[in-house]
Amino acid sequence: MTDIAADVLLDIHNRMVRIRTFEEEAGKLMESGKIPGALHLYVGEEAVAAGVMVHLRDSDQITSTHRGHGHLVAKGGDLQKMYAELFGRATGYCKGKGGSMHISDLDLGMLGANGIVGAGPPIAIGAAFSNKYRGTDDVTCCFFGDGASNEGTFHEAANMAALYKLPVIFVCENNGFGEFTRQERHQAIHDIADRAAGYGMPGIVVDGMDALAVYESAGEAIARARRGDGPTFLEYKTYRYFDHVGVRGMGVIYREDSEVLEWRQRDPIALMEARLAEQGLLSADGAAQVHEAALAEVREAIAFAEASPFPEPSALMEDIYTTAAGAGGAA
Amino acid sequence: MTDIAADVLLDIHNRMVRIRTFEEEAGKLMESGKIPGALHLYVGEEAVAAGVMVHLRDSDQITSTHRGHGHLVAKGGDLQKMYAELFGRATGYCKGKGGSMHISDLDLGMLGANGIVGAGPPIAIGAAFSNKYRGTDDVTCCFFGDGASNEGTFHEAANMAALYKLPVIFVCENNGFGEFTRQERHQAIHDIADRAAGYGMPGIVVDGMDALAVYESAGEAIARARRGDGPTFLEYKTYRYFDHVGVRGMGVIYREDSEVLEWRQRDPIALMEARLAEQGLLSADGAAQVHEAALAEVREAIAFAEASPFPEPSALMEDIYTTAAGAGGAA
Amino acid sequence: MTTMEAPATREIPYVSAVAEAFAQLMREDPTIFIAGEDVALYGSVFGVSRGLLNEFGPQRVVDTPIAESGIMGLGLGAAATGLRPIIDIMFMDFMGVCMDEVVNQIAKMKYMFGGKAKLPLTIHTMAGAGTSMAAQHSQSLEAWFCHVPGLKVVMPSGPYEAKGLMVAAVRDDNPVIVVNTKTILGMKAHVPEELYEIPLGKAHVIREGTNFTIVATGRMVSESLKAAELLSADGLDVEVVDPRTLQPFDTETVVASVRKTHRALIAHEAVRFGGIGAEFAAQIQEEAFDYLDAPVGRVGAPFTPVPFSPVLEKEYMPTADKIAAEVRRILGKQV
Amino acid sequence: MTTMEAPATREIPYVSAVAEAFAQLMREDPTIFIAGEDVALYGSVFGVSRGLLNEFGPQRVVDTPIAESGIMGLGLGAAATGLRPIIDIMFMDFMGVCMDEVVNQIAKMKYMFGGKAKLPLTIHTMAGAGTSMAAQHSQSLEAWFCHVPGLKVVMPSGPYEAKGLMVAAVRDDNPVIVVNTKTILGMKAHVPEELYEIPLGKAHVIREGTNFTIVATGRMVSESLKAAELLSADGLDVEVVDPRTLQPFDTETVVASVRKTHRALIAHEAVRFGGIGAEFAAQIQEEAFDYLDAPVGRVGAPFTPVPFSPVLEKEYMPTADKIAAEVRRILGKQV
Numbered sequence A, B: 001m002t003d004i005a006a007d008v009l010l011d012i013h014n015r016m017v018r019i020r021t022f023e024e025e026a027g028k029l030m031e032s033g034k035i036p037g038a039l040h041l042y043v044g045e046e047a048v049a050a051g052v053m054v055h056l057r058d059s060d061q062i063t064s065t066h067r068g069h070g071h072l073v074a075k076g077g078d079l080q081k082m083y084a085e086l087f088g089r090a091t092g093y094c095k096g097k098g099g100s101m102h103i104s105d106l107d108l109g110m111l112g113a114n115g116i117v118g119a120g121p122p123i124a125i126g127a128a129f130s131n132k133y134r135g136t137d138d139v140t141c142c143f144f145g146d147g148a149s150n151e152g153t154f155h156e157a158a159n160m161a162a163l164y165k166l167p168v169i170f171v172c173e174n175n176g177f178g179e180f181t182r183q184e185r186h187q188a189i190h191d192i193a194d195r196a197a198g199y200g201m202p203g204i205v206v207d208g209m210d211a212l213a214v215y216e217s218a219g220e221a222i223a224r225a226r227r228g229d230g231p232t233f234l235e236y237k238t239y240r241y242f243d244h245v246g247v248r249g250m251g252v253i254y255r256e257d258s259e260v261l262e263w264r265q266r267d268p269i270a271l272m273e274a275r276l277a278e279q280g281l282l283s284a285d286g287a288a289q290v291h292e293a294a295l296a297e298v299r300e301a302i303a304f305a306e307a308s309p310f311p312e313p314s315a316l317m318e319d320i321y322t323t324a325a326g327a328g329g330a331a
Numbered sequence C, D: 001m002t003t004m005e006a007p008a009t010r011e012i013p014y015v016s017a018v019a020e021a022f023a024q025l026m027r028e029d030p031t032i033f034i035a036g037e038d039v040a041l042y043g044s045v046f047g048v049s050r051g052l053l054n055e056f057g058p059q060r061v062v063d064t065p066i067a068e069s070g071i072m073g074l075g076l077g078a079a080a081t082g083l084r085p086i087i088d089i090m091f092m093d094f095m096g097v098c099m100d101e102v103v104n105q106i107a108k109m110k111y112m113f114g115g116k117a118k119l120p121l122t123i124h125t126m127a128g129a130g131t132s133m134a135a136q137h138s139q140s141l142e143a144w145f146c147h148v149p150g151l152k153v154v155m156p157s158g159p160y161e162a163k164g165l166m167v168a169a170v171r172d173d174n175p176v177i178v179v180n181t182k183t184i185l186g187m188k189a190h191v192p193e194e195l196y197e198i199p200l201g202k203a204h205v206i207r208e209g210t211n212f213t214i215v216a217t218g219r220m221v222s223e224s225l226k227a228a229e230l231l232s233a234d235g236l237d238v239e240v241v242d243p244r245t246l247q248p249f250d251t252e253t254v255v256a257s258v259r260k261t262h263r264a265l266i267a268h269e270a271v272r273f274g275g276i277g278a279e280f281a282a283q284i285q286e287e288a289f290d291y292l293d294a295p296v297g298r299v300g301a302p303f304t305p306v307p308f309s310p311v312l313e314k315e316y317m318p319t320a321d322k323i324a325a326e327v328r329r330i331l332g333k334q335v
């Protein structure tokens, strides 16, 4: 920790707080019926998105999952456009056409949340292939869950990534569950990173509640990819505090409350704040200010979203095809 | 070798010779235009099918590939029905509806050659699940190639097999190529068995030209599965003498003739015959007799096939659905 | 909404009708098991398998990894070796990740093997938009499967149909895909307590009428009944036919209706272009050409992915009003 | 068979027309690459990419593992980030193992992202029966993709169309699926040497006629021309329309033809039930109802998986004779 610059540490902390605030407020709005559809919240897993994303440029890409808000917030997404999208407004990232599960920002290299579990890895290798083809040193970070690691798409993409030495990082967010099924009931292995060897890439297991451990492991993998040395598999052990969809998360059939409380003991934000305090980088007051600022920003985003118009019904039939004079042009 | 009964050794040898003879004659018939469609020949890989199948009962199942004749011959398939099928005759295993790529015999637990690379593993875990469900100690052997090991279906099935501890054996026939693409150009690993650890099952690399090594490794894996101890991944390093489709195989763009000749130096049948001779179990004459008997049997099968009628055109619309009084019955 | 055919019935919702069918079938036949994502401990995200784990245990009610090709293959391999699996694919959109198993393996195995295989396999899934789940959780893709020889496709329109068709599907010795519509899971109707079958391949004239035939599938059946009410105000006496099974399609019943009414419209929730309504319309004009007083109309979703925003999704959804409007348009068109 | 539109043409086979289109397009645009199984070193099992590796090197001509979901995702990710990929799926039947990528990802990304994505992606594949390759290597599944908003679907009927449509497909900024028919790869025709585009979405009246319209796709175009010759002996003057693009479908040209001839039949190689012919027929009777003297007919494959045995496959395949017979049947039916 000592060799990580203070501004980076504060940046990671700030990203985590902004994610959590974004998510907690979104949860409330869903419960009050203001956000339609399904909302998969990232609370508890913030260290992963923040610790990885702090290494990335706008031109680096990520592929995300159904649980994608945290990734976009950490990648620098515009909270107003995000909330407007969750609310299905015309001012949203996707003009209200995508919603939570398809939130995206191609300008930030965020290639979309995705409603199909396991859809990200094939897309990620395509972006990484493109980075290499175009001669950039951009990288692609592919986020996916423990559940998704059982989809064949992951396997195909991992094999191709290692074969072509693509600048892609497989970021497995192992929160212990695929929906309501515990990891030991969906795979016979304990460390998903054990799969990496089968493709010929390094696989590393990291404490996903510890933002600094995430930061360091991701930094190495990303540097390796930028150097042209190929992909890495990073497994982050983390936990989702809330339910698979929505907020609840305790008093549920598929896990004990005590387990939730145990994980909350190692809350990534609290952990980070304790360390920052220890290092004299952030006082309790300073931390409170970060939280307040995040809340203010989120509230502003919500207000923007609520004040935004719904799309015109006629927008239904727009944006399906690119109609610009297509012929002849390179992209 | 000393602790393997003589009749088993001779049985393995006999199965290999029957496969080779079957395939070489089929190749000629394809070249002379008598067998329509695509023919993927198994010549060079006989030790795998023979060494595995000699352990199996009729009630054990196998799933096969586009290169499936060898598997069915080794499982005890009727050569007449096989040739009739290759010829598209009404007397064939599939009444001429399947051909080489769909040859099958459900009574022998042969769940079909398959035209889709990677289609076998999901089907195999279903059969294995069924064996367990029905309380039998039957096992399912799932044959697939090095190329198929990159399909997502393999991954999904392997994970489920280990999770449910299914009585299934993944038999990877690594002949060094997926069609015309060499293994090192389709995956970044040398031993495909390295993938097994990622599912939580043992993975073993075996010389696939050595029928006894195949016999022993398969015997252990099959016994393990019968005991209820779950799946094993067996990788057999082998080689296909002929081309991906048809016979040729030398003077081709994707490999050197010298490589073919090197592998032929370790021909599985010659190797087995040398050992059998060494042990005094089979003289040169004896071996010649086995070959002659096989050739006679194959010629008889071909004659049967050639004399068989083509299906009636009206058969086109039969066998699509089961129309028997469907209701109410257990299978 | 449906005729009562058995004495002991209760009003229960669609979802309970399905769950009841599963439980009763499993009691009757020990070779039946159900497998899918979160069907056991959680009882399925739609609730269709709630209670099954308790009664039948984890061997017969199987939670799977998220691996639809694996799950579908599990069903196929088990069906080919003597079991009678029910495979749950949570959202119909996810058929994309296991199309090969359904279309190239399950549908064709029997034929490719010269008739030898028997595959008593039921695939259970949820289709339809209207819940702000956006483009990847809202599709109605039944037309794909109706185009594939070897499969049967069923689409219940209410609780009574849901139970009776499920029983017939599971007992059928062929692969059957049961396509439920998620927005009618709460719909209630009288459903017999005991097991009963609604025969596959038989359409049902759910409302008799004399001068217009609406052929509707799934949720569009209830919408069409509403449309019929709206149109009766115009003096139109609309017949509504529910094919129930889309593959095989009961051409006879539908054509008989159109020969009587001389006008027809097909309504489904799927995208109109290339939807199963095209096949129905093509068949109707082939078989009843000389009886038709107007072109066969079609109502379906417009040619766009399903949008998220409720405002757009409302615009997207076929409804009773849109059906009635299209009927009026067709009639206005008659020369 | 096709009109010559450019001065410098040669008679070349279909397969060479495709290969030439690829090479010329790649010379013009460095963002184009082609990826697929054995497309590089081997030049594709159908020969469509022969010579490309030598000219453009392994970065732009990419052999892949056997992993169609991975390959299709490679195309999508590359297209979304500035490249113009051509993805080869050897047999159309293999679309089953990458349907999700095509239908839930590629087709929908632009819409789900509110229009922001541009996906200049071409998917190249081979359809059709007639080569004794049996049920898993012979399907014509274009109807599936025509039903999916966000995709375009093209089906060339000969060498001239193959090159011109490929050029338009690759230059289009949307995902386009080019469905070739493997049994016409050897068909020869005059093809201009230089690059030319056949515009997507425009049908082509390939034979003018006055009293019957046959709308045919892919290989069925040449079969329909033969059928037209057979029928001219009956005194029938048949017009043959090749839609060239199935999605978007050029309703206007087709309907104009039928309004002129008063009778129509659709011919395709795909299974008739639920095939794209159903959509075409439905549209024709919707738009030309008052002009029709007979029901719109359809010729397609029967409702069965494709058999292996040549005897059965011959029975299976739609042909000029079957088209002519169906036309005669329709005419006999007129009252």
Ligand SMILES: Cc1ncc(C[n+]2csc(CCOP(=O)(O)OP(=O)(O)O)c2C)c(N)n1
Binding pocket: A065, A066, A067, A115, A116, A117, A118, A144, A145, A146, A147, A148, A149, A175, A177, A178, A179, A244, C037, C066, C068, C090, C094, C097
């Ligand atoms: C192909 C597919 N199968 C199933 C689902 C339903 N589903 C949505 S999220 C989810 C669980 C994913 O688990 P994991 O990958 O661990 O991510 P987490 O939700 O834990 O973040 C499932 C099964 C889906 N969306 N797509």
Ligand SMILES: Cc1ncc(C[n+]2csc(CCOP(=O)(O)OP(=O)(O)O)c2C)c(N)n1
Binding pocket: B065, B066, B067, B115, B116, B117, B118, B144, B145, B146, B147, B148, B149, B175, B177, B178, B179, B244, D037, D066, D068, D090, D094, D097
């Ligand atoms: C899904 C799918 N993709 C591609 C093919 C075309 N194909 C047939 S065999 C083959 C190579 C298979 O390689 P491998 O699994 O190593 O088996 P081998 O032929 O070497 O025995 C390919 C690519 C196919 N049949 N199915």
Ligand SMILES: [Mg+2]
Binding pocket: A145, A146, A147, A173, A174, A175, A176, A177, A178, A179
């Ligand atoms: Mg998880």
Ligand SMILES: [Mg+2]
Binding pocket: B145, B146, B147, B173, B174, B175, B176, B177, B178, B179
């Ligand atoms: Mg191989």
